[in-house]
Structures are given as C-alpha cells and as structure tokens.
Amino acid sequence: MTDATLSPGKAVAAVKRPTGASIGPRWTNALFIAPYMVFYLALLVYPLFKGIWMSMLESDMFDDTSKFTGLANYYRLFNDKIFIGTIWNTVLFVLMTVPVFVAIGLLLALALNRSDRTSASLRAIFFGTSVLSVTIVTIIWKMMYMPGNGAIASIMKLFGLEPIAFITSSSLALPAIAITTIWWIIGLPMMLFLAALQQIPGELYEAAALDNASRWRSFWSITLPSIRRTMLVVVIYEIVAQFQLFGQAQLLTQGGPNNASRPIVQFIYEQGFRSWNLGYAAAASEILFLIMAVAALAQFFASRKRVEE
Amino acid sequence: MAASEHIVGRGIGNKLILLSVILVAVIWMLPIAWTLLLSFKPNSELMISTASAFHPPYTLKNYTDIFQSSGVFRWLWNSAVVSIGVTAGILILSSLAGYGFARAEFKGRDIIFVLVLLGLAVPEQAVIIARHQIFSDLKMHNTYPAIILPGLSSAFGVFLMTQYFKAIPKDIDEAAMLDNASRFKIFWKVLLPLTVPAQATLGIFSFLGAWNDYLWPLISATKPEMFTITVGMASTQTNFAQSEGLGFLMAQAIFAGLPVFIVYLFFQKYIVRAVAGAAIN
Numbered sequence: 001m002t003d004a005t006l007s008p009g010k011a012v013a014a015v016k017r018p019t020g021a022s023i024g025p026r027w028t029n030a031l032f033i034a035p036y037m038v039f040y041l042a043l044l045v046y047p048l049f050k051g052i053w054m055s056m057l058e059s060d061m062f063d064d065t066s067k068f069t070g071l072a073n074y075y076r077l078f079n080d081k082i083f084i085g086t087i088w089n090t091v092l093f094v095l096m097t098v099p100v101f102v103a104i105g106l107l108l109a110l111a112l113n114r115s116d117r118t119s120a121s122l123r124a125i126f127f128g129t130s131v132l133s134v135t136i137v138t139i140i141w142k143m144m145y146m147p148g149n150g151a152i153a154s155i156m157k158l159f160g161l162e163p164i165a166f167i168t169s170s171s172l173a174l175p176a177i178a179i180t181t182i183w184w185i186i187g188l189p190m191m192l193f194l195a196a197l198q199q200i201p202g203e204l205y206e207a208a209a210l211d212n213a214s215r216w217r218s219f220w221s222i223t224l225p226s227i228r229r230t231m232l233v234v235v236i237y238e239i240v241a242q243f244q245l246f247g248q249a250q251l252l253t254q255g256g257p258n259n260a261s262r263p264i265v266q267f268i269y270e271q272g273f274r275s276w277n278l279g280y281a282a283a284a285s286e287i288l289f290l291i292m293a294v295a296a297l298a299q300f301f302a303s304r305k306r307v308e309e
Numbered sequence: 310m311a312a313s314e315h316i317v318g319r320g321i322g323n324k325l326i327l328l329s330v331i332l333v334a335v336i337w338m339l340p341i342a343w344t345l346l347l348s349f350k351p352n353s354e355l356m357i358s359t360a361s362a363f364h365p366p367y368t369l370k371n372y373t374d375i376f377q378s379s380g381v382f383r384w385l386w387n388s389a390v391v392s393i394g395v396t397a398g399i400l401i402l403s404s405l406a407g408y409g410f411a412r413a414e415f416k417g418r419d420i421i422f423v424l425v426l427l428g429l430a431v432p433e434q435a436v437i438i439a440r441h442q443i444f445s446d447l448k449m450h451n452t453y454p455a456i457i458l459p460g461l462s463s464a465f466g467v468f469l470m471t472q473y474f475k476a477i478p479k480d481i482d483e484a485a486m487l488d489n490a491s492r493f494k495i496f497w498k499v500l501l502p503l504t505v506p507a508q509a510t511l512g513i514f515s516f517l518g519a520w521n522d523y524l525w526p527l528i529s530a531t532k533p534e535m536f537t538i539t540v541g542m543a544s545t546q547t548n549f550a551q552s553e554g555l556g557f558l559m560a561q562a563i564f565a566g567l568p569v570f571i572v573y574l575f576f577q578k579y580i581v582r583a584v585a586g587a588a589i590n
Contacts, residue, residue: 024414025414025415025416025418026414026415027415027416028415028492029409029413029414029415029492030409030413030415030416030418031409032405032406032408032409032413032492032496033405033406033409033410033418033421035401035402035405035406036402036403036405036406036425036461036467037406037421039402039458039461039462040425040428040462040464042443042462043436043440043443043458043459043461043462044428044431044436044462044464045428046439046443047436047437047439047440047443048431048435048436048439050439050442050443051435051436051438051439054438054439054442108330111326111327111329111330112330118327118331119327122330122331122334123581124577125334125337125338126334126337127580127581127584128570128573129337129341131517131521131569131570131572131573131580132521132566132569132570133520133521133523133538133539133542133565133566133569134521134523134539135523135539135540135542135543135546135565136542136562136565136566138543138546139344139542139546139558139559139561139562140340140341140343140344140562141340142546143340143343143344143347143359143555143559144340144343149355149358149359149555150359151339151340151343151359154359154360183337183340188584191581191584192584195584215322240432244432244433244434246523246524247523247524247543251543251546265434265524268434268437268438269524269527269528272437272438272441272528273441273528278438278442281438282438282439285434285435285437285438286435288432288434288435289431289432289434289435292430292432293430
C-alpha cells in the first residue's frame with residue numbers, strides 16, 4: 001500500500017523532461033487515483049457484484065458448499081411474512097421520522113438563525129447529541145423508557161398516571177425508536193437548513209419589511225421558495241438514512257415485541273450473521289438497495305433540474 | 310396593522326420564540342443529565358428506585374470500577390486505532406485521487422470519475438454480506454485491517470477533495486509547472502497545503518464516522534478483545550432489564566461518550582462549517 005502511495009512521485013520523477021510536468025494527458029497521471037481505485041474496486045465494486053451473485057446461491061453451511069438457485073431466494077423473501085413485515089416497519093419508520101426531521105429541523109433553524117451567543121449555544125446543544133454513538137444513545141434511552149424504574153415512567157407516576165410500557169408494546173415500540181432517533185440526529189437537518197437560510201440575501205427581508213409584510217407572509221413568499229432545494233436534499237437524505245435503521249432497533253427493542261419493530265437491516269444482519277443464510281440475507285440486501293436506489297435517483301434528478309434552472 | 314405595532318410585536322415574538330427554544334433545549338438535555346446523575350449513584354440504591362438519584366449519597370465508585378475492569382480501555386484503544394487508521398487512510402487516498410481527478414489528465418479520467426461518483430449511491434448494507442465473505446476467505450476477521458479497510462472504499466472523500474482541488478485557481482500550479490517541478494512535487498508542495506481546510510472537514514467527518522460505526526465492526530470483530538468501544542458498549546447492555554449495575558452502565562455511557570464529546574467541543578467550529586459546507590455542495 002505504501003509503495004502504491006509513493007509511486008506517482010517516483011514515476012513522474014523518473015521521466016526527466018525539459019519542461020517538468022507536462023500539460024496534457026499522460027498515463028502516469030493515473031497513478032494519482034490508483035491507490036484509491038484499488039480499494040474502490042476491491043471493497044466496493046467487487047462486493048457489489050459478488051453480493052448479487054451470492055443472492056442467487058443457496059449456501060449449505062454444513063458442508064460449506066452452495067448451489068445456484070436463480071431467483072429462488074427472492075421468491076422466498078416475498079413469501080416470508082417476517083421479511084415483508086420488516087419492509088413495512090421500515091417504511092413506517094421513515095414516514096414517522098422524515099416529516100419530523102424536516103419540520104423540527106426547519107423550525108429550529110428559523111429560530112436559531114441569529115448571531116448571538118445564546119443561539120450559538122442552543123445550536124451546539126441540538127447538534128451535540130449527533131456525535132454520540134448509537135450504543136450510548138440507546139443506553140440513555142433505555143433508561144428513559146424502562147418500565148417501572150425509567151425516567152418517563154417515574155415522571156408519569158409522579159402525576160398519578162399509569163406508566164406506559166413503550167418498548168414492550170407492539171404499537172409503541174417503533175414510535176419509541178423514532179423519538180430516540182429524532183433526539184439523536186435532529187442536528188443535521190437543522191444545520192443544513194441553517195446553511196440554506198444564511199444564503200438568502202438580507203435585502204429580500206428588508207424589502208418585505210418596508211412593504212409591511214407579516215412574518216408569516218415573508219416566510220411563505222421569501223424563505224420557503226429560497227430553501228426549496230435544501231428541503232429536497234434533506235428529505236431525500238433522510239429517507240435514504242432512515243431506511244438504514246438498525247442499531248437503535250436492535251439495541252432498544254431487539255426488533256420486538258413480536259417483530260413489531262424489526263427493520264430490514266436487522267433482518268439482513270440476523271439472517272446473514274446469526275442464522276448464516278448468506279444467500280438469503282444477500283437477496284434481502286439487494287431489495288433494500290433497490291428501494292434506496294430509487295431515492296438516490298430522485299436526488300440525482302432533483303439536483304439536475306436545479307442546474308437547468 | 311400599523312408599522313410600529315408590527316415592529317413591537319416582532320420583538321416580543323422573537324423573545325417568546327427564543328424562550329420556547331430554550332425550554333425545548335432543556336428537555337433535550339434531560340436524558341443526558343439524568344444519565345449523568347445516575348452514574349454517580351450506588352447500584353444497590355438504584356435497584357430499589359431510580360428516584361433515589363435526587364438525593365445523596367453520591368459516589369464515584371462506578372467510575373473507579375471502569376478503571377478496574379480493563380475491557381473499556383481495550384475498547385477505547387481499539388476505537389482509537391481504527392478511527393485514526395480510517396481517517397489517515399481516507400485523507401491520503403482522497404487527496405491523491407482528488408488531485409488526480411481535478412488536475413492530472415489521463416485517458417478515461419472523466420468516465421472513471423462518474424463511476425466513482427456512482428459509488429456514493431451504494432449503501433453499506435448492499436455490500437456487507439460479500440465484504441464479510443471476502444474477509445472470511447482471507448481469514449482476516451478480528452484484526453485491525455479488517456475493521457479499517459472497508460471504510461477506505463468510500464467515495465465521499467474523493468468527491469469532496471476533487472471539488473476542492475477544482476476550486477483552486479489553475480495559475481497556481483501552472484506557474485509551478487513552468488518551474489520544471491514534477492506533478493507529484495506540485496501536488497505535495499504547492500496544492501496540498503492549500504487544502505488544509507478541506508482536510509480538516511474530511512478528517513473530522515471520517516474520525517467521528519469511524520468512531521461511531523456500528524454495523525461493520527459488529528460483524529467483523531466477534532472477539533471481545535477486538536471490539537471497538539461502540540460495539541463493546543452494545544455487548545454490555547444486553548442484560549439491561551436486570552439493572553444490577555445500572556449506575557455502572559450509566560458511568561460507562563458517560564465515559565465512552567467523553568472522547569467524542571471532547572473532539573466535538575474542540576472542533577465545533579470546524580464541524581459546523583463542515584456540515585454547512587457539505588450542504589452547499
């Protein structure tokens with residue numbers, strides 16, 4: 001690896017030319033990208049195609065062989081109630097979180113788009129939780145949700161209410177994961193919106209103020225149109241990100257109760273690395289990829305439209 | 310509505326908004342404050358009721374217990390090795406490739422760049438089964454390289470650095486070229502020093518990403534002595550319900566969160582700028 005990194009310099013230096021580095025195409029220039037391309041091809045492109053191939057195999061872990069079964073794994077998946085359930089759970093989770101990320105992210109950005117110290121500290125608080133790892137976040141929130149002894153249960157008891165068993169209730173497990181996730185990473189959409197708000201020229205608002213436009217009015221006719229693209233970026237980024245739900249669900253609820261909060265990635269993890277049905281897990285991961293590729297394509301077309309405008 | 314009334318209303322409105330955001334921020338901090346409070350309580354008391362957290366006795370025993378159980382330190386060390394490895398690797402590979410794609414001409418460059426960008430659309434989950442197989446075949450699981458290397462294939466850094474190199478005015482390297490300098494020398498001596506802000510952005514992103522990465526280390530590192538702190542913390546929370554060592558668990562969470570929190574405090578400006586910069590791209 002070290003050799004590959006150093007070689008561009010050596011190679012170029014070895015060819016002594018009167019003009020030093022020449023302008024124009026030369027194959028030695030490709031040596032700059034070579035080290036990265038090794039990793040790109042070996043650990044991204046190759047596994048991508050290997051994964052597609054594996055999804056068409058049925059592996060037998062007892063004698064370590066596998067045979068080609070075509071689309072049988074996919075066929076099995078679509079008849080697997082648990083897998084269909086995980087798709088449904090994941091979609092539901094995306095629907096629960098993405099609108100909240102957009103709404104609260106934008107509200108916080110609007111409120112904190114000022115240059116005073118208080119706003120800076122508040123921004124730091126809301127963004128600060130994002131740097132924690134998923135395992136720390138779930139420890140903290142297990143403590144919040146714990147039935148009987150948890151913080152929320154204690155507060156409810158204080159008011160004479162019957163404590164809610166969030167994590168062990170099949171209708172509340174997924175919303176509990178959603179709340180944890182929003183608490184964890186609301187900072188990113190907030191920051192993205194803040195960056196967009198700061199791009200809006202102040203004169204627009206000054207003109208609106210001269211026209212006596214209400215706050216509401218200038219929000220609708222100045223702010224919202226100006227951040228349309230960021231809004232789209234946030235929506236699509238969050239859709240792609242939240243489809244990858246895994247750690248929070250695995251650690252908070254283990255996917256339960258009764259599969260009520262098991263997401264697709266947890267299904268892939270368990271099939272692949274707990275039950276060792278590698279082909280089956282690979283097929284599930286291709287389906288997840290397909291769903292997310294649709295979202296990524298949407299992002300691509302959205303940004304292309306912007307260039308044309 | 311008269312204009313003056315309007316402005317007065319706006320001032321009060323602003324204060325109300327700020328006040329409500331402060332209130333939300335306090336609620337936002339409650340879970341962490343609660344965790345912090347519990348981490349100073351004796352485990353035996355918490356087993357009876359967590360409400361005991363509001364009154365003494367408080368203790369540092371949970372923290373001293375961390376120092377005695379060696380696991381956490383081993384995990385922190387592993388996380389440091391992995392995160393520094395990933396960060397260094399990404400910075401080196403992305404800088405070279407970014408310069409290559411932005412400045413060095415060679416046949417097929419633009420097509421290769423588009424193909425690399427397509428890599429941004431490939432989620433980790435789509436390749437993770439095959440990656441696991443690759444490292445299994447090489448018998449490399451439970452080693453640092455196995456945990457580090459997959460992170461180096463990410464196209465994000467290459468994209469970021471290419472954009473950054475492209476934004477540097479061309480006259481700077483053209484002047485150096487007339488001085489008979491080699492391509493690598495121009496890259497190393499002239500252009501690379503100009504990319505320090507981008508290196509900081511990419512470095513912080515990569516470090517935090519690697520430190521907090523969960524799925525791949527969970528799959529690749531199966532031996533406790535190879536766990537990163539993120540995976541290790543997951544392994545300790547499995548029998549949470551019994552809550553025998555609740556205070557100890559909370560102390561672990563606080564302790565494990567400290568390194569990233571310190572990084573965050575020190576580099577907050579860069580992180581904010583990094584996020585904002587990534588947003589504009």
